[in-house]
Amino acid sequence: MEKVVIVTGANSGIGLALCERLLTEDIHLRLCLACRNMQRAEAARSALLLSHSKAQVDIVQLDVGSVQSVFAAAQELKARYERIDFLYLNAGIMPNPQVDIKAFFKGLFSRNAINMFATAEGLLTQQDQINTDGLQEVFATNLFGHFLLVLTPSQRAGASVVSGGSHITCRVDLFKQRPAHCLQYRGYPAQKWDGTIQLLQVCL
Numbered sequence: 001m002e003k004v005v006i007v008t009g010a011n012s013g014i015g016l017a018l019c020e021r022l023l024t025e026d027i028h029l030r031l032c033l034a035c036r037n038m039q040r041a042e043a044a045r046s047a048l049l050l051s052h053s054k055a056q057v058d059i060v061q062l063d064v065g066s067v068q069s070v071f072a073a074a075q076e077l078k079a080r081y082e083r084i085d086f087l088y089l090n091a092g093i094m095p096n097p098q099v100d101i102k103a104f105f106k107g108l109f110s111r112n113a114i115n116m117f118a119t120a121e122g123l124l125t126q127q128d129q130i131n132t133d134g135l136q137e138v139f140a141t142n143l144f145g146h147f148l149l150v151l152t153p154s155q156r157a158g159a160s161v162v163s164g165g166s167h168i169t170c171r172v173d174l175f176k177q178r179p180a181h182c183l184q185y186r187g188y189p190a191q192k193w194d195g196t197i198q199l200l201q202v203c204l
């Protein structure tokens with residue numbers, strides 16, 4: 001029986017390289033590229049078919065940064081495939097870190113100067129927008145969307161879930177991904193949120 005393999009963020013980078021490798025290893029598998037941009041997904045599909053003309057490559061629209069899109073894709077996957085053998089959680093974003101010039105000059109004349117140069121602590125900042133679901137983008141994309149996806153189609157099918165590790169970049173202290181309503185609180189709400197994130201990371 002052909003194996004069904006889903007790869008999120010399959011249209012470029014590691015995801016696309018992974019798809020190439022999977023088809024090289026087993027040309028009989030049914031590969032599904034789960035991508036947010038259909039044009040880029042089609043281009044990736046064509047590239048894969050160039051090197052593996054007999055491959056069965058499907059596409060499903062999935063924006064892991066959107067809860068609605070994850071549920072829609074999960075429904076689509078359920079309807080299309082009787083089972084899923086492997087689900088690769090590869091899609092992810094990593095906003096480029098910027099140097100905080102103010103923090104640099106403040107740190108330069110403080111007791112933390114050596115530590116700042118040794119670890120870059122407090123020196124680097126990262127832009128992370130709030131998305132339409134009210135979640136911070138990195139958290140929603142790298143962790144939460146995949147978490148929802150794992151709960152839905154694969155649970156029924158008993159798939160092997162392979163995480164690319166992007167959820168690890170969702171550390172609370174690095175990305176401050178508490179939702180806006182938690183940022184203004186300390187104590188229980190903040191701890192509860194941190195606990196939730198750690199739980200999600202364990203689940204993945």
Ligand SMILES: NC(=O)c1ccc[n+]([C@@H]2O[C@H](COP(=O)([O-])OP(=O)(O)OC[C@H]3O[C@@H](n4cnc5c(N)ncnc54)[C@H](OP(=O)(O)O)[C@@H]3O)[C@@H](O)[C@H]2O)c1
Pocket residue numbers: 008009010011012013014015034035036037040062063064065066089090091092093094141164165166169
């Ligand atoms: N490269 C590294 O050194 C490294 C190290 C540690 C972990 N990782 C993780 O490995 C994974 C792949 O890395 P990469 O270097 O191949 O990154 P990449 O070249 O930037 O590719 C990321 C892929 O994820 C897709 N993607 C991003 N946001 C998405 C969303 N909301 N919904 C669906 N797809 C989305 C992108 O699609 P679009 O084309 O539509 O943007 C793209 O296909 C990422 O999760 C990354 O965090 C990479």
